[in-house]
Amino acid sequence: AQTVTQSQPEMSVQEAETVTLSCTYDTSENNYYLFWYKQPPSRQMILVIRQEAYKQQNATENRFSVNFQKAAKSFSLKISDSQLGDTAMYFCAFMKHELTATSNSNSGYALNFGKGTSLLVTP
């Protein structure tokens, strides 16, 4: 089974500053997907950014970018120009590139989540 580790349970950053959240994963797969999800106090899970392992270029979505190091199995999230609305739990997640699911397997498109990093943005 794939494991996802987020080594920072809590972080804080001042508004307008930049913060980086760490994520490492363990897998023997070569093709897979990585995600960052945001969970604000409303509890809704919101996709922040995704990265396909076969792409060397790091994904970027507005103020959010990743540093994907495939050999090191590292997938960090950088938030630039932090805003108060960025306060949330952030979860790193791994997904195998699987086209079919067998009846007794937990593969398929299932996400394996880390335990999360609680980010607080202060004024």
Place this chain on the structure above:
Amino acid sequence: NAGVTQTPKFRVLKTGQSMTLLCAQDMNHEYMYWYRQDPGMGLRLIHYSVGEGTTAKGEVPDGYNVSRLKKQNFLLGLESAAPSQTSVYFCASSIWYTQYFGPGTRLTVL
């Protein structure tokens, strides 16, 4: 377009009671999933479905059953609730590898 909806939003059960959580999606997605989230942990997969009439076990399936009689609905059942099933339950759907989540159901078993 409501996306993924879950019913109910909150529920309190007594040990041994049964209940069904309903997940509905209006995006015509083939794949649907049920996760649970416990304090200090990420989401863990309970069961999933790759299409109407199919279901499969995830990481933590014990104590739960599921059904996918219609493509748009995915039901999660607890036959005899236990305090260990106190959790927040999330449903998700996908057409490929990006999953879209419902708002969650907070379930407390006393």
